[in-house]
Amino acid sequence: MPPLDxxxxxxxxxxxxxxxxxxxxKTGLRAAFDLHPAPGKTTEEMLAAWANEFRRFAHELKTSHWYEIYLTQGGVTRVQLINETLQSLGIDDPELAWRIGDAYGRERDARLKLFPEAIEILDALKGRFPLGLITNGPADIQRQEIETLGIGDYFDHVFIEGELGLGKPHPTVMRRAERSVGLNGRQILFVxxxxxxxxxxxxxxxxxxAWVRRPSDVPPSSRTGQPEEKPEGGPDxxxxxxxxxxxLGALVGAGAQRG
Ligand SMILES: [Mg+2]
Incomplete structure (x- = not known):
């Protein structure tokens, strides 16, 4: 039994x-490229070009003026990435970039689903523990996700990179979460x-x-199709x-101090 008491x-x-x-x-982006084809390019070509630009832009995003924009307006940087994807293929069409970016946002949101067991688990923990969310990403996109999924009421505390101005793994994020519940160390579990x-x-x-490694999960860095591996020497x-x-089983004896 893990020591989560x-x-x-x-x-x-x-x-x-x-x-x-x-x-x-992944499926929302494909749908957006299908809906608004770029002249002379297949959806497969667009997806490959987007993946290339994503690798480059994801780094630039965090280290340039784009970060300020990204924090509050995820749609703007989403369109910029598609604009740069089109330009990498010799297509200069900002209006098409906007249409694809807009469709991508909508198609992704329409496909966003809680995992089958999520509500059961949140229901079981709600009331026994203060619950919180700590999520990276733009403020507008993350708030929209919480709304789309209908889970806002489960959480007493919500920390979003776009609202804090910094995201995980920055230690300040964890300090802010500790202050919100007045607890620290092993009194807090992060999933x-x-x-x-x-x-x-x-x-x-x-x-x-608690590390959840779903068979369907794909690591952002490698896209190998396999769940992320723990690096050698990393903490268990x-x-x-x-x-x-x-x-649920691991937290059976926990939370009792709260009465
Ligand atoms: Mg995640």
Whole structure:
């Protein structure tokens, strides 16, 4: 039995922990390229060009003036990435970029679904623990996701990169979460799918950690189609699970101090 007896608050990551973001993004992007074809290019060519630009732009985004824009207006940087994708193929058509970007946002949102067990788990934990969300991404997109998924009422505390001005794995994010519940160390459990962005910063803050490695999950860095591997020498999470259900058994003796 993992030593989670001291846990008095539970924070969750959102994308690919509670909902299938990567899957919705992948199929939504394909749908957007199908809906608004670029002249002389197949959807496969567009997806490959987008993936190339994404690798480059994802880094530029965090280290340039684009970060300020990204924090509050995810749609603007989404369109910019598609504009640069088109330009990489010799197509200069900002209006087409806007149409594809707009469709991508809508198609992704329409496909965004909670994992089948998510509500059951949130229902079981709600009332026993203060619950929180800690999610990276633009403020507008993340708020829209919470609204689309209908899960806002489960969370006493919501921390979004776009609203904080910084995201995981920055240690300040974990400090802010600690202050919100007045707890620290192993009194807090963090549940997330990304080893680097969720497990490492939570472990460094001294929290208990639960790593969800879904067979469908795809690591943002490698796109290998395999769940992310723990790097050699990295800290062991307290719990490693394929979905959220093992949380219930692991937290049986926890939360009691709250009465
Ligand atoms: Mg995630």
């Amino acid at each position: 001291q846990v008095q608050a539970v924070f969750f990551d959102l994308d690919d922990t509670l909902c299938g973001y990567w899957d919705a993004a 997330g799918n990304s080893y680097a962005h969720d497990i490492v910063p939570a472990h460094e803050a001294g929290w208990a950690t 999470p307290d719990l490693v699970m394929n979905d959220l259900r093992p949380l």
